[in-house]
Amino acid sequence: MKNLPLIERNIVLVGFMGVGKTTVGRLLAQKLYRDFIDIDAEIEHAQGMSIPNLFRKHGEPFFREIEKEHVLQASASRMKVISLGGGAFTQKAIRDYCLQHCLVIFLDIRFDSWKERIHMLTGNRPILKGKSVEELEELYTSRQQAYALNHSQMTTDSLTADEIASYLKESLITAYELEK
Ligand SMILES: Nc1ncnc2c1ncn2[C@@H]1O[C@H](COP(=O)(O)OP(=O)(O)OP(=O)(O)O)[C@@H](O)[C@H]1O
Numbered sequence: 073m074k075n076l077p078l079i080e081r082n083i084v085l086v087g088f089m090g091v092g093k094t095t096v097g098r099l100l101a102q103k104l105y106r107d108f109i110d111i112d113a114e115i116e117h118a119q120g121m122s123i124p125n126l127f128r129k130h131g132e133p134f135f136r137e138i139e140k141e142h143v144l145q146a147s148a149s150r151m152k153v154i155s156l157g158g159g160a161f162t163q164k165a166i167r168d169y170c171l172q173h174c175l176v177i178f179l180d181i182r183f184d185s186w187k188e189r190i191h192m193l194t195g196n197r198p199i200l201k202g203k204s205v206e207e208l209e210e211l212y213t214s215r216q217q218a219y220a221l222n223h224s225q226m227t228t229d230s231l232t233a234d235e236i237a238s239y240l241k242e243s244l245i246t247a248y249e250l251e252k
């Protein structure tokens with residue numbers, strides 16, 4: 073698996089919650105004619121409950137174990153577009169596996185831009201619940217060192233999801249051509 077050509081590697085999107093991994097990943101998969109896997113959606117389907125309920129009933133450590141299993145299983149496939157949950161890359165086992173076997177792309181956003189999305193996210197992200205904006209900025213900052221471990225990154229602040237997916241598609245096609 074380690075020496076797979078670039079074109080066969082899964083494309084794994086990482087980044088802070090709400091940056092657009094799910095939205096962009098789905099669009100990118102369509103544009104590249106690839107299958108799309110959203111790890112949060114897979115977990116919800118497999119566990120038969122929403123992520124907020126999973127956190128409520130079993131707690132975060134249980135969620136992280138399940139998350140690890142799903143990411144390792146999904147990333148052992150080929151040629152997929154895989155969107156991780158926002159906290160997945162803080163797990164070393166997930167980082168190490170994805171960095172070795174997949175193409176990891178970090179979708180970045182400045183905290184000031186991200187703040188504008190808080191109202192869209194609080195309902196179904198238990199990690200955000202009850203935190204002040206200052207605490208959220210601390211969480212955002214503390215996760216940057218995990219996201220910094222990537223193969224490629226882009227700042228998404230002023231772009232639509234479709235613009236981000238199109239840019240990624242063009243960059244990937246160029247990279248695939250160069251590898252031939
Ligand atoms: N480029 C964008 N510009 C503006 N809004 C966006 C953009 N991308 C996504 N959104 C919106 O932000 C919200 C969060 O997007 P999405 O669920 O794709 O984030 P995510 O990175 O998958 O989050 P999580 O880490 O929680 O899985 C959605 O309401 C989505 O419509």
Ligand SMILES: O=C(O)C1=C[C@@H](O)[C@@H](O)[C@H](O)C1
Pocket residue numbers: 088089112123156157158159160196197198199
């Ligand atoms: O950033 C996080 O820790 C999370 C992000 C979401 O994608 C979900 O995976 C869950 O709500 C935890």
Ligand SMILES: [Mg+2]
Pocket residue numbers: 093094095110112155156157158
């Ligand atoms: Mg998502």
